[in-house]
Amino acid sequence: MQTIENSLLQVSVDENGAQMVNCVSQNDKFDYLKSQDGQEKVAVAFPAIDQEKNWALELPWTVVDKGDSRVSLTLIDTEESYKYFPYHFEVVLTYALEGNQVNVSFYLKNNSHKEMPVSLGVIIPILAGFTPSKDLNKIQLEGVNNHQVTVESTDFELEVNENQILAKNHELNLAGDSSQNFAVSLTLS
Incomplete structure (x- = not known):
């Protein structure tokens, strides 16, 4: 378990699944x-939310960078994953705290020489007592005791689905030997 914090x-x-399992206000805990x-989690989906194999949950993540207020983990293809998803890839996921924001960023690299179909997703639970309202690239959750969560992204499509927010991109084709960045931020108050 990796813990990062600011004031x-x-x-x-x-590290198992690169899931955010706690997000605690230092002010009122x-x-x-x-x-x-119980405890909910912010989960990651790769190569897609609706696929049978979610390599983000099945393959090991390795911590590659750690500071007081940020942690970066990497996910790299294996022989086993290549059998089902015949591409060489690397995903670097960074959680970084800036004030009252949790910034979740992805660096996706296609190490194959061929085009790779892929989509990324972040699954954010909506807890009981929080009511969602949606704007174009922003979902705001009004909650108990004046707590609020705002989810924003220009890289992901945001969608409220039952008891969760899905931040996902539609399947894209990443050219061989290329990379792309994606980000979503959670502002907490």
């Missing part, structure tokens, strides 16, 4: 991921 937030990230039913 406003403390975030814990589980409110955990934005704790529900009445």
